[in-house]
Amino acid sequence: MTAIDPIIDQITAALEPHGLVPRGGFVFGPDDDAPRLSHGAAACSVVLVGHFGSSIWPPFTQWRQSHRDQPDPLDTWSKEVLTDVAGAVGGQAVFPSDKPYMPFQQWAKRAEGLSASPLGLLIHPEYGLWQAFRGALLFDRIIRFAPHPSNNHPCDSCVEKPCLHTCPVDAFDGTGFAVDRCRSYLARPEGALCMGGGCLARLACPVGQEHAYMPDQQRFHMAAFAHG
Numbered sequence: 001m002t003a004i005d006p007i008i009d010q011i012t013a014a015l016e017p018h019g020l021v022p023r024g025g026f027v028f029g030p031d032d033d034a035p036r037l038s039h040g041a042a043a044c045s046v047v048l049v050g051h052f053g054s055s056i057w058p059p060f061t062q063w064r065q066s067h068r069d070q071p072d073p074l075d076t077w078s079k080e081v082l083t084d085v086a087g088a089v090g091g092q093a094v095f096p097s098d099k100p101y102m103p104f105q106q107w108a109k110r111a112e113g114l115s116a117s118p119l120g121l122l123i124h125p126e127y128g129l130w131q132a133f134r135g136a137l138l139f140d141r142i143i144r145f146a147p148h149p150s151n152n153h154p155c156d157s158c159v160e161k162p163c164l165h166t167c168p169v170d171a172f173d174g175t176g177f178a179v180d181r182c183r184s185y186l187a188r189p190e191g192a193l194c195m196g197g198g199c200l201a202r203l204a205c206p207v208g209q210e211h212a213y214m215p216d217q218q219r220f221h222m223a224a225f226a227h228g
C-alpha cells in the first residue's frame, strides 16, 4: 500500500487553529478540466478544505472582532487563512465564492465520496448537512491520498424525507430550489423563524443533528443568503 503524502499532515496542522480540516482530494485525470495555476500550467492535484459542524465559528468570530465592517466576512476570512496556508505548504488556494465558480460539489463527491441530498447540499454520513467547503488547495504535483471510505448515501434509507416537507413555502421539491420564493418569504415577517433559527428544511434532516450549527452561525448564514 502506498503511504499517504506527508503534506496532508502539514496541511492538517496548518488548518487546525482555524477550525478547518482537509476534506480529501484527488489527482486530476486527463479528461478533467483542471484549473490553471498562476504559472499557467494545469493543476495536478487538489485538496479540499472545509469544516464539520461549528468548528470554524470561534476562530472566525474572534477574527471578526477586529474586522467589523468587512463585507463578505466569511469569504474574506477564508481567503486570508487559506492564502497563508497555501503559501506555507507550496500550493495555491481557490475559493468557492470566486467566479467563474469551480465545481466544488463535484470535487467533494470525488474527494470524500459524498452524495447530494434532496436539498442540493451534499450530505455526510456523520455530519449530515452541517458541513461546507471554505476553499481548495491546488498543487502542481501528484499527491498520494488515502482512499475515502465507501460512504453509504444516508438519504437512501430515509423514508420520510422530512427535508422535503418542512419548508413553509415548499422551496424544495427534490429536484431544485425555488430561490426567489425562499428569499421573498424570508423578507416577510413570517420568515422570522427561518431567519432567526436557520433553514427549517435543513434542520429537519435527521442525520448529524448534534452537529447543527450554533444559533449565531445559523443566523449569519441565513442573513448572508437572504441579502446575498
Ligand code: B12
Pocket: 095, 096, 097, 101, 102, 103, 104, 105, 106, 107, 119, 120, 121, 122, 123, 129, 131, 132, 133, 134, 177, 179, 199, 202, 221, 222, 225
Ligand atoms: C451559486 C450557489 C448557490 C446559489 C444556487 C443557485 C442555483 N440554483 O444554482 C444559491 C444562492 C441559491 C445558493 C444557496 C445556498 N448554498 Co450555495 N453555492 C453556490 C456556489 C457559489 C456555486 C454553485 C455553482 O454553480 N458551481 C459551479 C458548478 C459547475 O459546480 P458543481 O459542483 O457542479 O455545482 C453543483 C451545484 O451548483 C449544485 N446545485 C445546483 N443548484 C443548487 C442549489 C443549492 C441550494 C445548492 C446548495 C447546490 C446546488 O449542483 C451542481 C452539481 O453538483 C457553490 C460553490 C461552488 N463553487 O460550487 C455554493 C455551494 C453549493 N452552496 C453551499 C451552501 C452551503 C449553500 C446554502 C446552504 C448557504 C447557507 N445559507 O448556508 C444555501 C442553500 C439555501 C438554504 N436552504 O439555506 C455549499 C454546499 C456545501 C455542501 N454541503 O454541499 C457550496 C458548495 C459552498 C460552500 N462554501 O461550501 N448557493
